Amino acid sequence: GENVEQHPSTLSVQEGDSAVIKCTYSDSASNYFPWYKQELGKGPQLIIDIRSNVGEKKDQRIAVTLNKTAKHFSLHITETQPEDSAVYFCAASPWGFKTIFGAGTRLFVKA
Amino acid sequence: DGGITQSPKYLFRKEGQNVTLSCEQNLNHDAMYWYRQDPGQGLRLIYYSQIVNDFQKGDIAEGYSVSREKKESFPLTVTSAQKNPTAFYLCASASSGSTNEQFFGPGTRLTVL
Numbered sequence: 001g002e003n004v005e006q007h008p009s010t011l012s013v014q015e016g017d018s019a020v021i022k023c024t025y026s027d028s029a030s031n032y033f034p035w036y037k038q039e040l041g042k043g044p045q046l047i048i049d050i051r052s053n054v055g056e057k058k059d060q061r062i063a064v065t066l067n068k069t070a071k072h073f074s075l076h077i078t079e080t081q082p083e084d085s086a087v088y089f090c091a092a093s094p095w096g097f098k099t100i101f102g103a104g105t106r107l108f109v110k111a
Numbered sequence: 112d113g114g115i116t117q118s119p120k121y122l123f124r125k126e127g128q129n130v131t132l133s134c135e136q137n138l139n140h141d142a143m144y145w146y147r148q149d150p151g152q153g154l155r156l157i158y159y160s161q162i163v164n165d166f167q168k169g170d171i172a173e174g175y176s177v178s179r180e181k182k183e184s185f186p187l188t189v190t191s192a193q194k195n196p197t198a199f200y201l202c203a204s205a206s207s208g209s210t211n212e213q214f215f216g217p218g219t220r221l222t223v224l
Binding site: 034036045093099103 | 146151152153154156159201203211212213214215216217218220
């Protein structure tokens with residue numbers, strides 16, 4: 001069935017360093033790839049997304065890349081700050097209303 | 112303010128009791144979803160609804176029930192048949208347009224004693 005794998009499960013970086021989270025998906029029909037950030041005790045919030053007709057998208061310190069051939073997509077956070085500490089989820093949407101989520105990456109940014 | 116709300120934030124129930132979690136949205140979204148999140152894990156889909164008076168089972172629907180009588184509301188009932196109901200429950204909604212972005216509520220933490 002549809003599956004999204006996310007790595008690593010935990011990531012610890014020093015403030016100012018970059019963080020990279022990688023995901024792979026199984027359903028080649030997926031055409032929408034959002035990334036969500038979840039702070040403790042809150043619901044996930046969309047931080048960036050990419051569609052299958054785009055290879056890369058950037059929004060200030062956050063960028064996402066997509067390789068449809070390999071079914072890989074990645075989140076890159078540059079110049080990390082303590083407030084970036086949270087759980088990040090990747091997701092893939094193979095059709096209109098359903099979204100498959102990865103297991104999440106807990107990011108720690110050490111000051 | 113447009114958004115999606117869930118109530119209550121914390122809920123405690125005795126084992127064997129049914130409990131209903133509220134989810135309301137004023138975003139005029141057609142689709143609504145219920146997810147379960149366990150510590151250190153991702154989001155697992157319980158039920159989803161694409162339109163009023165219609166809903167489908169997700170990956171872990173056993174022991175749960177939903178209704179979608181109004182576009183704005185999608186309550187989730189956790190029944191006594193759910194073997195391990197203690198978890199964080201998230202409701203989300205999405206429009207039927209080209210983007211599939213889901214907007215999440217703040218969640219309800221259910222603890223069964």
